[in-house]
Amino acid sequence: MAAMDAFRSADRQSGGGRLYGAVLEHLRHRVGPRLVDLSCGHSVFAAAAALTEMAGWMAHDGGRDGDAFGHFGRALALARTGGDLPLAGHIAASMSHLALQSDDTVAAARWAHTGLDLAARGPRIPALTARLHTMQARAMAAADQRTAARHALDQAHRDLGTAVASDPHPWLSPFDRGRLASEAALALLDLGEYDEALAAGEEAVAARGADRARSLALARITLADIHVRRGDLDAALTVGHDLLGTSPALGSVRVVQQLDGFRDLLEPHKGYGPVREYLVRFGDARRARLLLLADLMPSTGGTRR
Structure with a gap:
Protein backbone atom coordinates (compact mmCIF):
# COMPACT_ATOMS: atom_id res chain seq x y z
CA MET A 1 0.00 0.00 0.00
CA ALA A 2 2.86 2.39 0.79
CA ALA A 3 4.40 1.72 -2.63
CA MET A 4 1.01 2.24 -4.30
CA ASP A 5 0.53 5.59 -2.56
CA ALA A 6 4.05 6.72 -3.48
CA PHE A 7 3.62 5.79 -7.14
CA ARG A 8 0.18 7.40 -7.26
CA SER A 9 1.43 10.67 -5.78
CA ALA A 10 4.40 10.85 -8.16
CA ASP A 11 2.21 9.97 -11.14
CA ARG A 12 -0.21 12.84 -10.47
CA GLN A 13 2.59 15.37 -10.40
CA SER A 14 5.08 14.16 -13.01
CA GLY A 15 3.03 11.94 -15.35
CA GLY A 16 3.20 8.21 -15.82
CA GLY A 17 5.65 7.92 -18.70
CA ARG A 18 8.76 8.11 -16.52
CA LEU A 19 7.33 5.89 -13.78
CA TYR A 20 6.10 3.03 -15.95
CA GLY A 21 9.34 1.05 -15.82
CA ALA A 22 9.64 1.44 -12.05
CA VAL A 23 6.12 0.07 -11.52
CA LEU A 24 6.86 -2.89 -13.79
CA GLU A 25 10.04 -3.63 -11.81
CA HIS A 26 8.12 -3.46 -8.54
CA LEU A 27 5.51 -5.86 -9.90
CA ARG A 28 8.15 -8.24 -11.25
CA HIS A 29 10.41 -8.40 -8.22
CA ARG A 30 8.28 -7.51 -5.19
CA VAL A 31 4.72 -8.53 -6.00
CA GLY A 32 4.93 -11.32 -8.57
CA PRO A 33 6.84 -13.82 -6.38
CA ARG A 34 4.17 -13.50 -3.67
CA LEU A 35 1.44 -14.71 -6.02
CA VAL A 36 2.82 -18.24 -5.73
CA ASP A 37 3.24 -18.08 -1.95
CA LEU A 38 0.18 -19.91 -0.61
CA SER A 39 0.60 -18.34 2.82
CA CYS A 40 -0.12 -14.83 1.49
CA GLY A 41 -3.85 -15.38 0.90
CA HIS A 42 -6.13 -13.58 -1.51
CA SER A 43 -5.06 -10.08 -0.46
CA VAL A 44 -1.91 -10.34 -2.55
CA PHE A 45 -4.05 -10.74 -5.67
CA ALA A 46 -5.76 -7.42 -4.91
CA ALA A 47 -2.38 -5.73 -4.48
CA ALA A 48 -1.14 -7.21 -7.75
CA ALA A 49 -4.35 -6.20 -9.54
CA ALA A 50 -4.20 -2.59 -8.30
CA LEU A 51 -0.55 -2.15 -9.24
CA THR A 52 -1.07 -3.83 -12.62
CA GLU A 53 -3.95 -1.45 -13.31
CA MET A 54 -1.68 1.44 -12.34
CA ALA A 55 0.89 0.14 -14.84
CA GLY A 56 -1.89 0.19 -17.44
CA TRP A 57 -2.68 3.83 -16.76
CA MET A 58 1.02 4.73 -16.93
CA ALA A 59 1.32 2.91 -20.25
CA HIS A 60 -1.71 4.85 -21.49
CA ASP A 61 -0.21 8.11 -20.28
CA GLY A 62 2.94 7.20 -22.20
CA GLY A 63 0.98 6.64 -25.43
CA ARG A 64 1.22 2.80 -25.27
CA ASP A 65 -2.46 1.90 -25.41
CA GLY A 66 -1.83 -1.67 -26.60
CA ASP A 67 0.27 -2.32 -23.50
CA ALA A 68 -2.33 -0.56 -21.36
CA PHE A 69 -5.07 -2.88 -22.61
CA GLY A 70 -2.94 -5.91 -21.73
CA HIS A 71 -2.27 -4.60 -18.22
CA PHE A 72 -5.94 -3.85 -17.60
CA GLY A 73 -6.92 -7.34 -18.77
CA ARG A 74 -4.42 -8.97 -16.41
CA ALA A 75 -5.47 -6.70 -13.57
CA LEU A 76 -9.11 -7.67 -14.04
CA ALA A 77 -8.23 -11.38 -13.96
CA LEU A 78 -6.19 -10.88 -10.77
CA ALA A 79 -8.98 -8.96 -9.05
CA ARG A 80 -11.48 -11.67 -9.93
CA THR A 81 -9.13 -14.40 -8.73
CA GLY A 82 -8.79 -12.59 -5.42
CA GLY A 83 -12.57 -12.20 -5.17
CA ASP A 84 -12.36 -8.39 -4.98
CA LEU A 85 -15.49 -7.34 -6.88
CA PRO A 86 -15.21 -3.57 -6.27
CA LEU A 87 -11.65 -3.58 -7.57
CA ALA A 88 -12.77 -5.62 -10.60
CA GLY A 89 -15.51 -3.05 -11.25
CA HIS A 90 -12.99 -0.24 -10.91
CA ILE A 91 -10.73 -1.88 -13.50
CA ALA A 92 -13.71 -2.34 -15.83
CA ALA A 93 -14.16 1.46 -15.69
CA SER A 94 -10.55 1.82 -16.81
CA MET A 95 -11.24 -0.58 -19.70
CA SER A 96 -14.22 1.59 -20.64
CA HIS A 97 -12.01 4.67 -20.68
CA LEU A 98 -9.44 2.95 -22.86
CA ALA A 99 -12.12 1.81 -25.32
CA LEU A 100 -13.14 5.45 -25.75
CA GLN A 101 -9.61 6.30 -26.85
CA SER A 102 -10.09 4.18 -29.97
CA ASP A 103 -13.65 5.48 -30.51
CA ASP A 104 -15.10 2.06 -29.68
CA THR A 105 -18.25 3.32 -28.00
CA VAL A 106 -19.85 -0.14 -27.97
CA ALA A 107 -16.95 -1.62 -26.00
CA ALA A 108 -16.85 1.43 -23.73
CA ALA A 109 -20.53 1.03 -22.88
CA ARG A 110 -20.14 -2.73 -22.43
CA TRP A 111 -17.25 -2.34 -20.00
CA ALA A 112 -19.17 0.28 -17.99
CA HIS A 113 -22.11 -2.13 -17.78
CA THR A 114 -19.79 -4.96 -16.72
CA GLY A 115 -18.34 -2.76 -14.01
CA LEU A 116 -21.77 -1.79 -12.70
CA ASP A 117 -22.73 -5.47 -12.54
CA LEU A 118 -19.56 -6.28 -10.58
CA ALA A 119 -20.10 -3.31 -8.26
CA ALA A 120 -23.70 -4.39 -7.56
CA ARG A 121 -22.48 -7.79 -6.36
CA GLY A 122 -20.02 -6.34 -3.85
CA PRO A 123 -20.22 -3.85 -0.98
CA ARG A 124 -21.87 -0.56 -1.93
CA ILE A 125 -19.26 2.07 -2.81
CA PRO A 126 -21.02 5.18 -4.21
CA ALA A 127 -17.81 6.72 -5.56
CA LEU A 128 -17.22 3.58 -7.64
CA THR A 129 -20.73 3.46 -9.09
CA ALA A 130 -20.46 7.21 -9.76
CA ARG A 131 -17.32 6.59 -11.81
CA LEU A 132 -18.95 3.74 -13.72
CA HIS A 133 -22.09 5.75 -14.47
CA THR A 134 -19.84 8.59 -15.64
CA MET A 135 -18.06 6.29 -18.08
CA GLN A 136 -21.45 5.01 -19.22
CA ALA A 137 -22.49 8.63 -19.82
CA ARG A 138 -19.37 9.33 -21.84
CA ALA A 139 -19.91 6.25 -24.01
CA MET A 140 -23.55 7.20 -24.61
CA ALA A 141 -22.63 10.81 -25.39
CA ALA A 142 -19.95 9.74 -27.86
CA ALA A 143 -22.60 7.56 -29.56
CA ASP A 144 -25.05 10.53 -29.56
CA GLN A 145 -27.46 8.70 -27.25
CA ARG A 146 -28.57 11.88 -25.52
CA THR A 147 -31.26 10.57 -23.17
CA ALA A 148 -29.16 7.65 -21.96
CA ALA A 149 -26.12 9.90 -21.49
CA ARG A 150 -28.11 12.41 -19.45
CA HIS A 151 -29.62 9.68 -17.29
CA ALA A 152 -26.21 8.13 -16.56
CA LEU A 153 -24.66 11.51 -15.77
CA ASP A 154 -27.49 12.39 -13.39
CA GLN A 155 -27.04 9.04 -11.66
CA ALA A 156 -23.32 9.66 -11.29
CA HIS A 157 -24.01 12.95 -9.53
CA ARG A 158 -26.56 11.30 -7.23
CA ASP A 159 -24.18 8.48 -6.34
CA LEU A 160 -21.24 10.76 -5.62
CA GLY A 161 -23.51 12.93 -3.51
CA THR A 162 -24.05 9.99 -1.14
CA ALA A 163 -20.36 9.09 -0.83
CA VAL A 164 -18.78 9.60 2.58
CA ALA A 165 -15.21 9.59 3.81
CA SER A 166 -15.52 6.01 5.05
CA ASP A 167 -16.49 4.70 1.60
CA PRO A 168 -13.09 4.37 -0.12
CA HIS A 169 -11.76 0.92 -0.91
CA PRO A 170 -8.03 0.67 -0.12
CA TRP A 171 -7.03 -0.15 -3.70
CA LEU A 172 -9.35 2.15 -5.65
CA SER A 173 -7.99 5.45 -6.91
CA PRO A 174 -10.19 8.32 -5.65
CA PHE A 175 -13.10 9.54 -7.73
CA ASP A 176 -14.05 13.01 -6.53
CA ARG A 177 -16.08 15.97 -7.76
CA GLY A 178 -13.14 17.24 -9.77
CA ARG A 179 -12.89 14.00 -11.74
CA LEU A 180 -16.64 13.89 -12.23
CA ALA A 181 -16.60 17.48 -13.49
CA SER A 182 -13.78 16.67 -15.92
CA GLU A 183 -15.60 13.67 -17.37
CA ALA A 184 -18.95 15.48 -17.41
CA ALA A 185 -17.40 18.34 -19.39
CA LEU A 186 -16.23 15.86 -22.04
CA ALA A 187 -19.62 14.14 -22.22
CA LEU A 188 -21.45 17.47 -22.52
CA LEU A 189 -18.94 18.58 -25.15
CA ASP A 190 -19.77 15.48 -27.22
CA LEU A 191 -23.48 16.27 -26.80
CA GLY A 192 -22.93 19.82 -28.05
CA GLU A 193 -24.17 21.29 -24.75
CA TYR A 194 -21.47 23.91 -24.65
CA ASP A 195 -22.83 26.15 -21.89
CA GLU A 196 -23.19 23.23 -19.46
CA ALA A 197 -19.84 21.88 -20.58
CA LEU A 198 -18.30 25.28 -19.78
CA ALA A 199 -19.62 25.21 -16.21
CA ALA A 200 -18.31 21.67 -15.70
CA GLY A 201 -14.96 22.55 -17.28
CA GLU A 202 -14.50 25.56 -15.01
CA GLU A 203 -15.36 23.42 -11.98
CA ALA A 204 -12.80 20.82 -13.04
CA VAL A 205 -10.01 23.41 -13.35
CA ALA A 206 -10.92 25.01 -10.01
CA ALA A 207 -10.76 21.60 -8.31
Missing part, protein backbone atom coordinates in the same frame (compact mmCIF):
# COMPACT_ATOMS: atom_id res chain seq x y z
CA ARG A 208 -7.17 20.92 -9.36
CA GLY A 209 -4.14 22.51 -7.73
CA ALA A 210 -0.49 22.59 -8.75
CA ASP A 211 0.07 19.24 -7.02
CA ARG A 212 -2.07 17.61 -9.72
CA ALA A 213 -0.10 18.89 -12.70
CA ARG A 214 -1.39 16.41 -15.29
CA SER A 215 -5.04 16.60 -14.20
CA LEU A 216 -4.84 20.39 -14.20
CA ALA A 217 -3.34 20.45 -17.69
CA LEU A 218 -5.99 18.07 -19.06
CA ALA A 219 -8.79 20.05 -17.43
CA ARG A 220 -7.44 23.28 -18.91
CA ILE A 221 -7.22 21.74 -22.36
CA THR A 222 -10.86 20.67 -22.15
CA LEU A 223 -11.88 24.14 -20.96
CA ALA A 224 -9.94 25.81 -23.78
CA ASP A 225 -11.56 23.46 -26.31
CA ILE A 226 -15.01 24.37 -24.99
CA HIS A 227 -14.27 28.09 -25.39
CA VAL A 228 -13.20 27.54 -29.01
CA ARG A 229 -16.35 25.58 -29.80
CA ARG A 230 -18.44 28.34 -28.20
CA GLY A 231 -16.70 30.86 -30.45
CA ASP A 232 -14.97 32.71 -27.60
CA LEU A 233 -11.42 32.81 -28.90
CA ASP A 234 -10.16 35.34 -26.36
CA ALA A 235 -11.29 33.14 -23.45
CA ALA A 236 -9.69 30.12 -25.14
CA LEU A 237 -6.40 32.01 -25.47
CA THR A 238 -6.50 33.06 -21.82
CA VAL A 239 -6.64 29.39 -20.82
CA GLY A 240 -4.15 28.56 -23.57
CA HIS A 241 -1.59 30.93 -22.09
CA ASP A 242 -2.02 29.17 -18.73
CA LEU A 243 -1.30 25.91 -20.55
CA LEU A 244 2.01 27.29 -21.82
CA GLY A 245 3.10 27.27 -18.17
CA THR A 246 2.69 23.49 -17.92
CA SER A 247 6.08 21.98 -17.14
CA PRO A 248 7.69 20.74 -20.38
CA ALA A 249 9.16 17.88 -18.33
CA LEU A 250 5.71 16.48 -17.46
CA GLY A 251 6.06 12.87 -18.61
CA SER A 252 2.66 12.55 -20.27
CA VAL A 253 2.29 11.77 -23.96
CA ARG A 254 -1.46 12.07 -23.43
CA VAL A 255 -1.06 15.76 -22.52
CA VAL A 256 1.08 16.36 -25.62
CA GLN A 257 -1.52 14.70 -27.86
CA GLN A 258 -4.36 16.71 -26.40
CA LEU A 259 -2.41 19.94 -26.64
CA ASP A 260 -1.98 19.14 -30.33
CA GLY A 261 -5.74 18.68 -30.56
CA PHE A 262 -6.23 22.16 -29.09
CA ARG A 263 -3.76 23.60 -31.59
CA ASP A 264 -5.70 21.94 -34.43
CA LEU A 265 -8.90 23.59 -33.20
CA LEU A 266 -7.21 26.99 -33.29
CA GLU A 267 -5.60 26.60 -36.72
CA PRO A 268 -8.73 27.60 -38.72
CA HIS A 269 -8.81 30.86 -36.72
CA LYS A 270 -5.23 31.97 -37.28
CA GLY A 271 -6.46 34.89 -39.36
CA TYR A 272 -7.19 36.48 -35.96
CA GLY A 273 -3.98 38.17 -34.80
CA PRO A 274 -3.93 36.98 -31.16
CA VAL A 275 -4.50 33.38 -32.30
CA ARG A 276 -1.67 33.66 -34.82
CA GLU A 277 0.66 35.04 -32.15
CA TYR A 278 -0.36 32.35 -29.70
CA LEU A 279 0.30 29.56 -32.21
CA VAL A 280 3.87 30.81 -32.62
CA ARG A 281 4.43 30.60 -28.86
CA PHE A 282 2.67 27.25 -28.78
CA GLY A 283 5.02 25.92 -31.45
CA ASP A 284 8.09 27.01 -29.49
CA ALA A 285 6.78 25.36 -26.31
CA ARG A 286 5.84 22.21 -28.21
CA ARG A 287 9.34 21.80 -29.66
CA ALA A 288 10.87 22.13 -26.20
CA ARG A 289 8.41 19.57 -24.81
CA LEU A 290 9.09 17.07 -27.59
CA LEU A 291 12.83 17.29 -27.04
CA LEU A 292 12.38 16.39 -23.38
CA LEU A 293 9.92 13.58 -24.15
CA ALA A 294 11.60 12.22 -27.28
CA ASP A 295 12.15 8.81 -25.69
CA LEU A 296 8.48 8.51 -24.77
CA MET A 297 6.68 9.77 -27.86
CA PRO A 298 5.03 7.15 -30.11
CA SER A 299 4.98 7.73 -33.84
CA THR A 300 1.19 8.23 -33.88
CA GLY A 301 -1.61 8.74 -31.39
CA GLY A 302 -5.13 9.97 -30.93
CA THR A 303 -6.42 12.97 -29.03
CA ARG A 304 -9.60 11.70 -27.38
CA ARG A 305 -9.40 12.04 -23.58
Whole structure:
Protein backbone atom coordinates (compact mmCIF):
# COMPACT_ATOMS: atom_id res chain seq x y z
CA MET A 1 0.00 0.00 0.00
CA ALA A 2 2.86 2.39 0.79
CA ALA A 3 4.40 1.72 -2.63
CA MET A 4 1.01 2.24 -4.30
CA ASP A 5 0.53 5.59 -2.56
CA ALA A 6 4.05 6.72 -3.48
CA PHE A 7 3.62 5.79 -7.14
CA ARG A 8 0.18 7.40 -7.26
CA SER A 9 1.43 10.67 -5.78
CA ALA A 10 4.40 10.85 -8.16
CA ASP A 11 2.21 9.97 -11.14
CA ARG A 12 -0.21 12.84 -10.47
CA GLN A 13 2.59 15.37 -10.40
CA SER A 14 5.08 14.16 -13.01
CA GLY A 15 3.03 11.94 -15.35
CA GLY A 16 3.20 8.21 -15.82
CA GLY A 17 5.65 7.92 -18.70
CA ARG A 18 8.76 8.11 -16.52
CA LEU A 19 7.33 5.89 -13.78
CA TYR A 20 6.10 3.03 -15.95
CA GLY A 21 9.34 1.05 -15.82
CA ALA A 22 9.64 1.44 -12.05
CA VAL A 23 6.12 0.07 -11.52
CA LEU A 24 6.86 -2.89 -13.79
CA GLU A 25 10.04 -3.63 -11.81
CA HIS A 26 8.12 -3.46 -8.54
CA LEU A 27 5.51 -5.86 -9.90
CA ARG A 28 8.15 -8.24 -11.25
CA HIS A 29 10.41 -8.40 -8.22
CA ARG A 30 8.28 -7.51 -5.19
CA VAL A 31 4.72 -8.53 -6.00
CA GLY A 32 4.93 -11.32 -8.57
CA PRO A 33 6.84 -13.82 -6.38
CA ARG A 34 4.17 -13.50 -3.67
CA LEU A 35 1.44 -14.71 -6.02
CA VAL A 36 2.82 -18.24 -5.73
CA ASP A 37 3.24 -18.08 -1.95
CA LEU A 38 0.18 -19.91 -0.61
CA SER A 39 0.60 -18.34 2.82
CA CYS A 40 -0.12 -14.83 1.49
CA GLY A 41 -3.85 -15.38 0.90
CA HIS A 42 -6.13 -13.58 -1.51
CA SER A 43 -5.06 -10.08 -0.46
CA VAL A 44 -1.91 -10.34 -2.55
CA PHE A 45 -4.05 -10.74 -5.67
CA ALA A 46 -5.76 -7.42 -4.91
CA ALA A 47 -2.38 -5.73 -4.48
CA ALA A 48 -1.14 -7.21 -7.75
CA ALA A 49 -4.35 -6.20 -9.54
CA ALA A 50 -4.20 -2.59 -8.30
CA LEU A 51 -0.55 -2.15 -9.24
CA THR A 52 -1.07 -3.83 -12.62
CA GLU A 53 -3.95 -1.45 -13.31
CA MET A 54 -1.68 1.44 -12.34
CA ALA A 55 0.89 0.14 -14.84
CA GLY A 56 -1.89 0.19 -17.44
CA TRP A 57 -2.68 3.83 -16.76
CA MET A 58 1.02 4.73 -16.93
CA ALA A 59 1.32 2.91 -20.25
CA HIS A 60 -1.71 4.85 -21.49
CA ASP A 61 -0.21 8.11 -20.28
CA GLY A 62 2.94 7.20 -22.20
CA GLY A 63 0.98 6.64 -25.43
CA ARG A 64 1.22 2.80 -25.27
CA ASP A 65 -2.46 1.90 -25.41
CA GLY A 66 -1.83 -1.67 -26.60
CA ASP A 67 0.27 -2.32 -23.50
CA ALA A 68 -2.33 -0.56 -21.36
CA PHE A 69 -5.07 -2.88 -22.61
CA GLY A 70 -2.94 -5.91 -21.73
CA HIS A 71 -2.27 -4.60 -18.22
CA PHE A 72 -5.94 -3.85 -17.60
CA GLY A 73 -6.92 -7.34 -18.77
CA ARG A 74 -4.42 -8.97 -16.41
CA ALA A 75 -5.47 -6.70 -13.57
CA LEU A 76 -9.11 -7.67 -14.04
CA ALA A 77 -8.23 -11.38 -13.96
CA LEU A 78 -6.19 -10.88 -10.77
CA ALA A 79 -8.98 -8.96 -9.05
CA ARG A 80 -11.48 -11.67 -9.93
CA THR A 81 -9.13 -14.40 -8.73
CA GLY A 82 -8.79 -12.59 -5.42
CA GLY A 83 -12.57 -12.20 -5.17
CA ASP A 84 -12.36 -8.39 -4.98
CA LEU A 85 -15.49 -7.34 -6.88
CA PRO A 86 -15.21 -3.57 -6.27
CA LEU A 87 -11.65 -3.58 -7.57
CA ALA A 88 -12.77 -5.62 -10.60
CA GLY A 89 -15.51 -3.05 -11.25
CA HIS A 90 -12.99 -0.24 -10.91
CA ILE A 91 -10.73 -1.88 -13.50
CA ALA A 92 -13.71 -2.34 -15.83
CA ALA A 93 -14.16 1.46 -15.69
CA SER A 94 -10.55 1.82 -16.81
CA MET A 95 -11.24 -0.58 -19.70
CA SER A 96 -14.22 1.59 -20.64
CA HIS A 97 -12.01 4.67 -20.68
CA LEU A 98 -9.44 2.95 -22.86
CA ALA A 99 -12.12 1.81 -25.32
CA LEU A 100 -13.14 5.45 -25.75
CA GLN A 101 -9.61 6.30 -26.85
CA SER A 102 -10.09 4.18 -29.97
CA ASP A 103 -13.65 5.48 -30.51
CA ASP A 104 -15.10 2.06 -29.68
CA THR A 105 -18.25 3.32 -28.00
CA VAL A 106 -19.85 -0.14 -27.97
CA ALA A 107 -16.95 -1.62 -26.00
CA ALA A 108 -16.85 1.43 -23.73
CA ALA A 109 -20.53 1.03 -22.88
CA ARG A 110 -20.14 -2.73 -22.43
CA TRP A 111 -17.25 -2.34 -20.00
CA ALA A 112 -19.17 0.28 -17.99
CA HIS A 113 -22.11 -2.13 -17.78
CA THR A 114 -19.79 -4.96 -16.72
CA GLY A 115 -18.34 -2.76 -14.01
CA LEU A 116 -21.77 -1.79 -12.70
CA ASP A 117 -22.73 -5.47 -12.54
CA LEU A 118 -19.56 -6.28 -10.58
CA ALA A 119 -20.10 -3.31 -8.26
CA ALA A 120 -23.70 -4.39 -7.56
CA ARG A 121 -22.48 -7.79 -6.36
CA GLY A 122 -20.02 -6.34 -3.85
CA PRO A 123 -20.22 -3.85 -0.98
CA ARG A 124 -21.87 -0.56 -1.93
CA ILE A 125 -19.26 2.07 -2.81
CA PRO A 126 -21.02 5.18 -4.21
CA ALA A 127 -17.81 6.72 -5.56
CA LEU A 128 -17.22 3.58 -7.64
CA THR A 129 -20.73 3.46 -9.09
CA ALA A 130 -20.46 7.21 -9.76
CA ARG A 131 -17.32 6.59 -11.81
CA LEU A 132 -18.95 3.74 -13.72
CA HIS A 133 -22.09 5.75 -14.47
CA THR A 134 -19.84 8.59 -15.64
CA MET A 135 -18.06 6.29 -18.08
CA GLN A 136 -21.45 5.01 -19.22
CA ALA A 137 -22.49 8.63 -19.82
CA ARG A 138 -19.37 9.33 -21.84
CA ALA A 139 -19.91 6.25 -24.01
CA MET A 140 -23.55 7.20 -24.61
CA ALA A 141 -22.63 10.81 -25.39
CA ALA A 142 -19.95 9.74 -27.86
CA ALA A 143 -22.60 7.56 -29.56
CA ASP A 144 -25.05 10.53 -29.56
CA GLN A 145 -27.46 8.70 -27.25
CA ARG A 146 -28.57 11.88 -25.52
CA THR A 147 -31.26 10.57 -23.17
CA ALA A 148 -29.16 7.65 -21.96
CA ALA A 149 -26.12 9.90 -21.49
CA ARG A 150 -28.11 12.41 -19.45
CA HIS A 151 -29.62 9.68 -17.29
CA ALA A 152 -26.21 8.13 -16.56
CA LEU A 153 -24.66 11.51 -15.77
CA ASP A 154 -27.49 12.39 -13.39
CA GLN A 155 -27.04 9.04 -11.66
CA ALA A 156 -23.32 9.66 -11.29
CA HIS A 157 -24.01 12.95 -9.53
CA ARG A 158 -26.56 11.30 -7.23
CA ASP A 159 -24.18 8.48 -6.34
CA LEU A 160 -21.24 10.76 -5.62
CA GLY A 161 -23.51 12.93 -3.51
CA THR A 162 -24.05 9.99 -1.14
CA ALA A 163 -20.36 9.09 -0.83
CA VAL A 164 -18.78 9.60 2.58
CA ALA A 165 -15.21 9.59 3.81
CA SER A 166 -15.52 6.01 5.05
CA ASP A 167 -16.49 4.70 1.60
CA PRO A 168 -13.09 4.37 -0.12
CA HIS A 169 -11.76 0.92 -0.91
CA PRO A 170 -8.03 0.67 -0.12
CA TRP A 171 -7.03 -0.15 -3.70
CA LEU A 172 -9.35 2.15 -5.65
CA SER A 173 -7.99 5.45 -6.91
CA PRO A 174 -10.19 8.32 -5.65
CA PHE A 175 -13.10 9.54 -7.73
CA ASP A 176 -14.05 13.01 -6.53
CA ARG A 177 -16.08 15.97 -7.76
CA GLY A 178 -13.14 17.24 -9.77
CA ARG A 179 -12.89 14.00 -11.74
CA LEU A 180 -16.64 13.89 -12.23
CA ALA A 181 -16.60 17.48 -13.49
CA SER A 182 -13.78 16.67 -15.92
CA GLU A 183 -15.60 13.67 -17.37
CA ALA A 184 -18.95 15.48 -17.41
CA ALA A 185 -17.40 18.34 -19.39
CA LEU A 186 -16.23 15.86 -22.04
CA ALA A 187 -19.62 14.14 -22.22
CA LEU A 188 -21.45 17.47 -22.52
CA LEU A 189 -18.94 18.58 -25.15
CA ASP A 190 -19.77 15.48 -27.22
CA LEU A 191 -23.48 16.27 -26.80
CA GLY A 192 -22.93 19.82 -28.05
CA GLU A 193 -24.17 21.29 -24.75
CA TYR A 194 -21.47 23.91 -24.65
CA ASP A 195 -22.83 26.15 -21.89
CA GLU A 196 -23.19 23.23 -19.46
CA ALA A 197 -19.84 21.88 -20.58
CA LEU A 198 -18.30 25.28 -19.78
CA ALA A 199 -19.62 25.21 -16.21
CA ALA A 200 -18.31 21.67 -15.70
CA GLY A 201 -14.96 22.55 -17.28
CA GLU A 202 -14.50 25.56 -15.01
CA GLU A 203 -15.36 23.42 -11.98
CA ALA A 204 -12.80 20.82 -13.04
CA VAL A 205 -10.01 23.41 -13.35
CA ALA A 206 -10.92 25.01 -10.01
CA ALA A 207 -10.76 21.60 -8.31
CA ARG A 208 -7.17 20.92 -9.36
CA GLY A 209 -4.14 22.51 -7.73
CA ALA A 210 -0.49 22.59 -8.75
CA ASP A 211 0.07 19.24 -7.02
CA ARG A 212 -2.07 17.61 -9.72
CA ALA A 213 -0.10 18.89 -12.70
CA ARG A 214 -1.39 16.41 -15.29
CA SER A 215 -5.04 16.60 -14.20
CA LEU A 216 -4.84 20.39 -14.20
CA ALA A 217 -3.34 20.45 -17.69
CA LEU A 218 -5.99 18.07 -19.06
CA ALA A 219 -8.79 20.05 -17.43
CA ARG A 220 -7.44 23.28 -18.91
CA ILE A 221 -7.22 21.74 -22.36
CA THR A 222 -10.86 20.67 -22.15
CA LEU A 223 -11.88 24.14 -20.96
CA ALA A 224 -9.94 25.81 -23.78
CA ASP A 225 -11.56 23.46 -26.31
CA ILE A 226 -15.01 24.37 -24.99
CA HIS A 227 -14.27 28.09 -25.39
CA VAL A 228 -13.20 27.54 -29.01
CA ARG A 229 -16.35 25.58 -29.80
CA ARG A 230 -18.44 28.34 -28.20
CA GLY A 231 -16.70 30.86 -30.45
CA ASP A 232 -14.97 32.71 -27.60
CA LEU A 233 -11.42 32.81 -28.90
CA ASP A 234 -10.16 35.34 -26.36
CA ALA A 235 -11.29 33.14 -23.45
CA ALA A 236 -9.69 30.12 -25.14
CA LEU A 237 -6.40 32.01 -25.47
CA THR A 238 -6.50 33.06 -21.82
CA VAL A 239 -6.64 29.39 -20.82
CA GLY A 240 -4.15 28.56 -23.57
CA HIS A 241 -1.59 30.93 -22.09
CA ASP A 242 -2.02 29.17 -18.73
CA LEU A 243 -1.30 25.91 -20.55
CA LEU A 244 2.01 27.29 -21.82
CA GLY A 245 3.10 27.27 -18.17
CA THR A 246 2.69 23.49 -17.92
CA SER A 247 6.08 21.98 -17.14
CA PRO A 248 7.69 20.74 -20.38
CA ALA A 249 9.16 17.88 -18.33
CA LEU A 250 5.71 16.48 -17.46
CA GLY A 251 6.06 12.87 -18.61
CA SER A 252 2.66 12.55 -20.27
CA VAL A 253 2.29 11.77 -23.96
CA ARG A 254 -1.46 12.07 -23.43
CA VAL A 255 -1.06 15.76 -22.52
CA VAL A 256 1.08 16.36 -25.62
CA GLN A 257 -1.52 14.70 -27.86
CA GLN A 258 -4.36 16.71 -26.40
CA LEU A 259 -2.41 19.94 -26.64
CA ASP A 260 -1.98 19.14 -30.33
CA GLY A 261 -5.74 18.68 -30.56
CA PHE A 262 -6.23 22.16 -29.09
CA ARG A 263 -3.76 23.60 -31.59
CA ASP A 264 -5.70 21.94 -34.43
CA LEU A 265 -8.90 23.59 -33.20
CA LEU A 266 -7.21 26.99 -33.29
CA GLU A 267 -5.60 26.60 -36.72
CA PRO A 268 -8.73 27.60 -38.72
CA HIS A 269 -8.81 30.86 -36.72
CA LYS A 270 -5.23 31.97 -37.28
CA GLY A 271 -6.46 34.89 -39.36
CA TYR A 272 -7.19 36.48 -35.96
CA GLY A 273 -3.98 38.17 -34.80
CA PRO A 274 -3.93 36.98 -31.16
CA VAL A 275 -4.50 33.38 -32.30
CA ARG A 276 -1.67 33.66 -34.82
CA GLU A 277 0.66 35.04 -32.15
CA TYR A 278 -0.36 32.35 -29.70
CA LEU A 279 0.30 29.56 -32.21
CA VAL A 280 3.87 30.81 -32.62
CA ARG A 281 4.43 30.60 -28.86
CA PHE A 282 2.67 27.25 -28.78
CA GLY A 283 5.02 25.92 -31.45
CA ASP A 284 8.09 27.01 -29.49
CA ALA A 285 6.78 25.36 -26.31
CA ARG A 286 5.84 22.21 -28.21
CA ARG A 287 9.34 21.80 -29.66
CA ALA A 288 10.87 22.13 -26.20
CA ARG A 289 8.41 19.57 -24.81
CA LEU A 290 9.09 17.07 -27.59
CA LEU A 291 12.83 17.29 -27.04
CA LEU A 292 12.38 16.39 -23.38
CA LEU A 293 9.92 13.58 -24.15
CA ALA A 294 11.60 12.22 -27.28
CA ASP A 295 12.15 8.81 -25.69
CA LEU A 296 8.48 8.51 -24.77
CA MET A 297 6.68 9.77 -27.86
CA PRO A 298 5.03 7.15 -30.11
CA SER A 299 4.98 7.73 -33.84
CA THR A 300 1.19 8.23 -33.88
CA GLY A 301 -1.61 8.74 -31.39
CA GLY A 302 -5.13 9.97 -30.93
CA THR A 303 -6.42 12.97 -29.03
CA ARG A 304 -9.60 11.70 -27.38
CA ARG A 305 -9.40 12.04 -23.58
